[in-house]
Structure formats: structure tokens, C-alpha cells
Amino acid sequence: MNENTRENLKLVVTGHVDHGKSTVIGRLLYDTDALPQGTIDRVREISKETGQPFEFAFLLDAFEEERKQGITLDTTRLQFSTAKRDYLIIDAPGHKEFLKNMISGAADAEAAFLVVDAKSGVEEQTKRHAHMLSLLGIDRVGVLVNKMDLVGYDRAVFFAIQKELTSFLLNLDLVSGPFVPLSALLGENILKPSELMPWYSGPTLIGTLDSLEKITRPQAVRFPIQDVYKFDDRRIIAGRLESGSLKVGDKLLISPGGKKTTIVSFAAWLKKDELTLAHAGQSLGIIVEDEFFNKRGELITAIDGSPKVTDNFKASIFWLGRAPLLKGKKYKLKLATFSSEASIEKIYGLIQSENLAPVAGAAEVSFNEVAEVLIRSKTPLALDLFSEHKVTGRFVLMDGYEVAGGGIVTGITEGAMLLSGFVDGEIRARSEVFEEYVYSLERMLVTKKPGKCFLYHLGDSVPLEGESYNYPDSFDIVVFRDQVAIKIRSGVVSAITRLCDYLYEGFPMVNGRGFALKADSDAKWLELRQALIVPGSLDETELATKYLDFNTYRKISFG
Amino acid sequence: MNHLDELEATSIYILREAFRNLGRLGLLWSIGKDSTVLLWLAKKAFFGHCPFPFIHVDTSYKIPEMIVYRDKVAKELGLELIVHRNEEALAAGMGPQGGRLVCCKALKTDALAEMTHKYGFDGLIVGVRRDEEGSRSKERIFSERNQSDEWDYTNQAPELWGQFKTDFPAGHHIRVHPLLEWNELDIWRYIERENMPIIDLYFSKDGERYRSLGCLPCTRKVRSNASNVSEIVEELSKTNISERAGRAQDQEDAYAMQKLRRDGYM
Secondary structure, eight states: OOGGGSOEEEEEEEESTTSSHHHHHHHHHHHTTOSOBTHHHHHHHHHHHTTOOOOGGGGTOOSHHHHHHTSOOSOEEEEEEOSSOEEEEEEOOOSGGGHHHHHHHHTTOSEEEEEEETTTOSOHHHHHHHHHHHHTTOOEEEEEEEOGGGGTTOHHHHHHHHHHHHHHHHHTTOEEEEEEEOBTTTTBTSSSOOTTOTTOOSOOHHHHHHHSOOOOOOSSOBEEEEEEEOSSSOOEEEEEOOBSOEETTOEEEEETTTEEEEEEEEOOSSGGGOOSEEOTTOEEEEEESSOOOOOTTOEEEESSSOOEEEEEEEEEEEEOOSSOEETTOEEEEEETTEEEEEEEEEEEEEEOTTTOOEEOOOSEEOTTOEEEEEEEEEEEEEEOOTTTOSTTSEEEEEETTEEEEEEEEEEOOTTOOOSSEEEETTEEEEOOTTSOEEEETTTTEEEEOOOOOOEEOTTOBOOOEETTEEOOSSEEEEEGGGTEEEEEETTEEEEEEEGGGOOOOSOOEEETTSOEEOOOSHHHHHHHHHHHHSTTSSOHHHHHHHHEESTTTBOOEEO | OOHHHHHHHHHHHHHHHHHHHOSSEEEEOOSSHHHHHHHHHHHHHTTTOOOSOEEEEOOSOBOHHHHHHHHHHHHHHTOOEEEEOOHHHHHTTOOGGGOHHHHHIIIIIIHHHHHHHHHTOSEEEOOOOGGGOHHHHTOOSEEEEOTTOOOOTTSOOOOBTTBOOOOOOTTOEEEEOTTTTOOHHHHHHHHHHHTOOOOGGGSOBTTEEOSSOOBGGGBOOEEOOOOSHHHHHHHHTTOOBOGGGGBGGGGSSTTHHHHHHHTTOO
């Protein structure tokens, strides 16, 4: 087979400290002749020089501190091949203190081995690592029961561990691959079946490795804008196509703004790299038809299969920061190429890796803890559920200069797709009351002038007068689509209530778009409300003609 | 996408992240194969442009052909080239005769630090690879250096999902490693596939060639008959002699590179 078309797989080796992760990898590399000549000799020399016995782990544990203390501090990766495919094997530290290094190593793996010491059995980090793997979206896991030599190759020990872990992995939605008993130190069940464990008829370590399936990418187009270049007369949108494919002539949707355009061409430095069709994984330069103002953080997709647009979402997070995560504190959210200030609005509960049980009522999330939270971003963004699109469904949180946590999007709440509007806790209403309406002479269309999205909270002042509108000092806004009413008194948001709790006080009323509602008495308001609430009583045009007046507070300016 | 396509796409992504997120950025170009591949990738990432300077830390002991080649390519490609030497140490007679690690520290580590602060770089793109040696195998793609250019390898920032370390205090800088996941054979296969120009010191003459380029007194040739890129690819797919076997500073003591790199060596 051609060297360049062989399949490759990134695999991370995880598990509790001292259960033998680095030894497993060292043994694999040694037995398959994947090491350059001299490496083994050099490690032997170092062992002699420092008076330590030779260990396979030293092949990976390159730092002096790692060899002296006999533990892996930081992650590394090594290449190695079987007849089936090429591997990038990632060694991850098992010590609790170095969970952040384990995550750094594991984050982009496609499959994992979980190593368990037969003698000590399942321990704290065994479960924590399994939990992390599920949060990182690595759901193909093979379990290696190592150090079988220390328990006399006893089948009972092996099956007890298999029983204990199988249900735990199932609860995490991890597809557990085979369980393999082995001794990495003595080379039992690595390349060929061990004669010391005739009771085991499953695959060897190598066999298990080759049996882990590669995960396929989703089909829908996801192209986060990385940058926009104008080095010469071309305006090039740069980024990596994370999934799907794109070709010249394809129509694109750019979220969160919602602009649409078409691909004119793909830019390339060399003639041989010029494309008409681009595939997932490629770093591209796209030239589009419309010269919109595009920027980093926006997400390009196909017109259908669009992402969610929101400023808040539910997430599972793991916290790596020295200082605990606090509700209400400002962090920086980075999701694909998007970044914004954000805060944690709610901590639903901490999840204990021990038994995966949620603990409610936590005020903060400490180092190495996992929690379910509600995150609110200062600016709206395009994203996906992690279960549907990994790249646009995962994020990190920065606390100052520190990468303090990571997480995955688990829920996008109803009514959360808010660009501009009013918010009071759970009550949210979309609104274009304070946006400018312009008539484009060129396109002969009335549109909203693109501007900053703005969310108003209780007590915020609102801009009563704009280029294309002028409202009274005090008035009510009724947003029927979200069933919310807002009271503006002397230019300030004084109430945001559900429509069912709203009482008419005789002030002028507008709908969510700033059109006057023809209601100037209790009776009129009740009639209007009835008509709007009962669907199908009047069609939309009739409704609008009967109850809405555009010209009272608004006009259209040219743009 | 094959393996080389994936490596190329990821490296381009990294270069673009560095350009976008780090203020003053430069690329350390050692004239060798790895940083010359970086140059090629930068051209691809920025569509024929190179929006940052190329830096050569010149010990004055480099193999002379490297300097000739450097100046030729820089002129042909119109690169903004910064050449920096630790003039003070050179004036005081620094050289390998005084001890290899002392010399490496003065003419490479210290010269690099001097250059970094003289030009106020926030980011330096470096062509190191994990498979070269142990301490590099533990690197991050965006790896922070403090105000004294030191690498705190015992406390590296988490790096996940392509979210790199781009926030750091003033005076610190980031070493960007776009080739970290490439190995030596990947580099040569890529040079072959791209039909890229490369310095001919790598090609066998009289049964010997350089496998890794460095300073003349401290770099040994290896026995080889590989006289062009495809012969090198062929040779490397069979050998199991390590790439840096001819680099004397690596062999000085068991943790020589770890110590050099902790203090700021590339």
C-alpha cells in the first residue's frame, strides 16, 4: 500500500498513576521495532549512570524529573505502525496533579486505552480518566488489565475488573472495546497470545489496537472563519473546513449574522493547489461574491444544516484552574475561532467521577472537578451540540492568562436564540424595537441595518430616538412570539414579565419590531390579545392591517 | 486527505493562528530542511506572502554553504531577513573549544534571547519536531517562555482542541511549533511531493552527507549514498540510526538538551 494513503489513528493511553501506561507503550514500541537504534542503548546508559533499573517507561519519560520520580509529568506522542495502519500513540500522565496534561494529550485522540493494574484494581484516576474521555468525545475505549504477573495470571481477578468497569463505562456512553489481560513488563499477550493465560481467548494488545474503529466526521459543512486577508487585491476568508465539503458556486450562510453569499473561488499560492472542490480537514482560502464585512469567529455553513445561534447554553465542563470557577465571574470563552467575554450563570451540579452522581447546590467548581453549568456569552455566537458537531460544540474558558477549563455544549435552551432583546433571568424576548430600518436603493428592499446586538436588562436605559424611530418616554413592548411584555418608563426598562402576568396601564404599545399596536383601552387590548393568541382566527396580513401601524413611531431611512 | 495533506493543513492552521493572535511575530530560519519547509508552508498559508520577518541566529561557525544559500534564497523570495549574532561573546573569543554546551548557550540561546528582546517579539515560529529528542517530545504547539526566556516544562499550559496559548503577560513570548507532529521522514516526503528547493548539503558527496545541519565544528556527516530527495526518502524508510546522532551537543550529557532548552534554546 502507498505510504501516503494508509489509515492512521490517534490513540491515547490513560489510567491511574503507576498502573503502567508508559510501560505499555514502551513495550509496544520495543516489540514492534519502532525505535531508532541507540534509543534503547541510551536509556540503558542513563539507567546505569543514574543507578536506576532499566524501564520501558524511560523511552517516553524523557525528562530527568520523570525518570527520577518514576512518573510521567507531561504528555508525549510517538509514531508506530502495524500491518493494518499507522498510529500516533499518546502517553498521558496518570497522576491527579497532572490531569491538565492528560487532557492536553487526550483532547484530539480518536480512541483510547484505559490501563488498569490487576493487583490494585480500579482506582480514582481510572474512573476520572474514563469520565474525561467521555467529555472529550473519545468513545472508543479498550481496557488493558496490566501487571497480570503480579496476580499469578488469575482469571478471577481479570473478570472481576471487567465486571466492575463494564457498567461504569456504559453509564458514560463509552463503547468499551475488548478487555485484555497482559503483562507489559514481561511482554505477555502483546504480540502473540500468552501461554500463561490459556483461559483468555480474546485478541492480544496489537489485535485490540487494530480493532478500534475510526470515528467518521459529520457531513454538514462547518467552516469557522479564522481570519480575513487582504494582502493584495483579493479578499480571502481563511480557515479550516472542519466537516463537509465545499465547491465553487456553493451558497453559504454566515452565522450569527445570517448573511448569505456564494463561493467564487478558492485561493492558492501554487497552481497545483488550486481547488474547485474542498474536503474536510483542508486549510482553505475562500473568495466570496459579496464583499461583506466578515470576521474571525463567524461560522460558515451551507444554507440548510445551519448551526444554532445563541448567547447562552448548557454545558458539561471540567475545571483545570488553580482558582475555582465562580458564578458570575468574567471569563473568556473560546469556541472554534470565536471568542468573547462570558460568565457562568448557573451551576446545576457537580458530577463526581467516583459514581457519576450529580451533587446540586455547589457555589463553585474546584480544580479537577466536573460540573453541569449554564454559560452566558457577552456576544451571541454560532454553535452546535457536541453530540452533533464536535468542533463547534466544544470550548475552553480562560481565566486571565490561564486556560482554566474546557467543556462541551450539551443543551441550547428554547428561546435562547437571541440576538437583540430583553432578558430577566429565565424570561427572554427577541426584539428589533431599537434597530434601524433602511431601504436599500440598490437592492430595492427594506432591511435592518446591521449593527451591534444588544440585550437590555431591568434598569437599563434604552435609546428612545434613532435615525428611523422615535418612541415616547414611557411605553410598553409586547413580544408575541416570545409571550413577553416589557415596560419602558422614562426611558428605562422597568419591567420584563411573561405576557400572562402583564397588566395594561394605558401607555402606548408597540410590538417586538416597534410597530404601534392599535390598542388604546382595556377592551381593545383584550380583543387584540385574543386575536393574536388564538391561532388561525385571522391570517397574518389581516392581523397586521387591523392592529399594526408602522408609521406611528417609525420611518424608513435610505441606506 | 492523506497523511501529508493532514500535516500540511494543520501546520497552516497553526501559522495562521500565530499570525492572527500574536503581536510581533518572526520565523526562526536555520536554513535546514525543517525551517525551510516552514518557509514553504508560510507561503501557502498566506497565499504567496510572508507577513513576518525570517530570523537567522548566526553563530559564525555555521557550515559556510548555509550562509551562501541563506542569502540567495532571501533575495529570490524577497524575505525580510534578520541576522543576529552574539557579538560580545564572539569578540571575547567564544567557540566550541571552550565547551560545547557553554558555546551553544552563548552563541545560540543567549543570541536568540538578545534578538527576541531587541526586536520585541511576542511570537517566534520554530521548526522543532517531537521525534528529534526527548525534551522536544514533551513540547506544546504554543509554548510559553517567561521574561528570562525560560521554559517551565514542569507546568505547561493545557493545550486542547486547537485552542492555543495566546494570552500571556507582557515580556513573555510564545514559541510556535507548527512542525511538532511531523517526523523526519514526513519532512523529506513532503519536500519530495512539493518538489521544493532545499540546500544540497543533505545530498551525498563521496559517500557522505549531512543528515542534520548545524555548526561546522559540532556537526558530523553520516555515511550515505543518497544523492537526491527520493534517495533520502528511500534511505530513511530503512534506517534506524537516529537523526541527531551527528549533533555533538546532544551527546554531552544525558539531559543536555533538556537543560539547554529550559534556558531558552530552540
